Amino acid sequence: MSNTICVLPCNGLDKCAGDISRRVALKLSESEGVELICPVLLNQNKTRYDKILDDGSLSVIDGCNTRCASKLAGSLEIAIKEKINVSEVAKAQNIKLGAAIRDDEEIEDLIQVLLEKMSISGEKQTDSQFIETETVDYDSFSHGKFIFKVPKNNYFFNENDCWVSISGDIARIGVTDYVQQNLSDILYVDSPEIGLEIEQFDELGSIESSKAVFEIVSPVSGTVVTVNDKLDDAPELVNESPYEKGWLVELKLSNFEEDKELLLDFEAYFEFLKRKVAETNV
Amino acid sequence: MSESTFMGVERDRIDWSPRIDFSKCNDCMDCVKFCPHQVFEVNENEKPKLKVKNPNNCVVFCRACSKTCGPDAITFPDKPETTKMIKAIRKAEKEAASDE
Numbered sequence: 001m002s003n004t005i006c007v008l009p010c011n012g013l014d015k016c017a018g019d020i021s022r023r024v025a026l027k028l029s030e031s032e033g034v035e036l037i038c039p040v041l042l043n044q045n046k047t048r049y050d051k052i053l054d055d056g057s058l059s060v061i062d063g064c065n066t067r068c069a070s071k072l073a074g075s076l077e078i079a080i081k082e083k084i085n086v087s088e089v090a091k092a093q094n095i096k097l098g099a100a101i102r103d104d105e106e107i108e109d110l111i112q113v114l115l116e117k118m119s120i121s122g123e124k125q126t127d128s129q130f131i132e133t134e135t136v137d138y139d140s141f142s143h144g145k146f147i148f149k150v151p152k153n154n155y156f157f158n159e160n161d162c163w164v165s166i167s168g169d170i171a172r173i174g175v176t177d178y179v180q181q182n183l184s185d186i187l188y189v190d191s192p193e194i195g196l197e198i199e200q201f202d203e204l205g206s207i208e209s210s211k212a213v214f215e216i217v218s219p220v221s222g223t224v225v226t227v228n229d230k231l232d233d234a235p236e237l238v239n240e241s242p243y244e245k246g247w248l249v250e251l252k253l254s255n256f257e258e259d260k261e262l263l264l265d266f267e268a269y270f271e272f273l274k275r276k277v278a279e280t281n282v
Numbered sequence: 283m284s285e286s287t288f289m290g291v292e293r294d295r296i297d298w299s300p301r302i303d304f305s306k307c308n309d310c311m312d313c314v315k316f317c318p319h320q321v322f323e324v325n326e327n328e329k330p331k332l333k334v335k336n337p338n339n340c341v342v343f344c345r346a347c348s349k350t351c352g353p354d355a356i357t358f359p360d361k362p363e364t365t366k367m368i369k370a371i372r373k374a375e376k377e378a379a380s381d382e
Binding site for chain 1: 288289312316318319341342343344345346348349350351352353354361362364365368369372
């Protein structure tokens with residue numbers, strides 16, 4: 001695999017966020033080894049880009065939460081290696097974009113921030129300190145054509161269908177089988193930054209399929225120490241092995257005894273999930 | 283525990299549901315199509331068309347519909363505040379139970 005980076009920007013030419021994504025893409029394309037992908041042509045004739053996509057990795061720039069560019073990649077089943085959302089970054093920077101196209105200092109600064117974010121990947125992280133148990137025992141139940149698995153020991157759950165497993169003062173976190181089946185093929189995992197301190201139930205990144213974005217609601221409080229970087233190239237591990245190989249993040253725990261009071265054990269989650277599946281039409 | 287509780291607290295005591303900024307909403311109804319819990323309702327003849335009909339059907343801490351919203355018109359209450367409130371209610375209930 002060569003290192004070509006294929007940049008697929010939003011095509012909202014008539015809106016501020018779209019215009020910014022176009023400008024970021026153009027800036028990126030000035031570097032060597034970066035190829036631009038026109039979303040309109042990609043949609044019309046994917047074969048035009050087959051070669052560069054086969055040889056490289058895809059970076060997506062979404063203008064807003066309609067996520068046209070991500071959805072296009074999803075519908076064509078192209079795995080996304082890296083992505084950024086202009087409106088979300090603007091919000092985090094306290095910049096109000098509005099609808100009209102702008103060309104001022106604030107927008108210039110935002111473009112700089114976006115460019116930096118696109119190039120800083122693979123921050124330093126410690127190797128996983130989590131000691132895995134040799135085998136995980138599961139129980140399962142079926143609903144229609146679906147079978148839902150839940151691990152029986154050493155896992156706790158929140159009512160937002162995220163799990164946590166503990167090894168010493170390290171918590172490993174992921175999503176349950178129910179989530180991965182609901183989302184179907186996971187195309188992208190958005191990991192939190194190393195060193196981020198979070199409270200229980202804070203957002204811990206998200207995972208995304210062509211169907212939806214699922215926010216990871218952290219079952220515990222702590223500091224992000226490790227993210228599962230295998231998911232960068234193989235987000236499908238979340239589908240294949242949601243409780244083991246498809247883990248998402250590891251935190252150094254800050255107050256597990258208190259967090260635990262608001263978590264479900266296997267028996268409680270198994271019953272909770274059965275009820276939930278019976279109530280919603282999956 | 284009945285289906286109308288969250289972490290053992292009655293659902294209607296937890297203030298968690300989408301807030302819609304109608305100055306931004308563009309009536310695309312992506313949120314309605316997305317939410318499997320019938321939180322929203324569409325009234326074609328009313329203005330605005332979109333209504334948060336069943337706020338207590340909303341899954342506490344879920345903000346997924348806001349992530350489908352292109353114009354970013356949906357917000358939610360503060361998470362840490364909500365967690366604090368849930369903990370306080372649980373504590374009060376525990377104390378009340380041990381007093382009996």
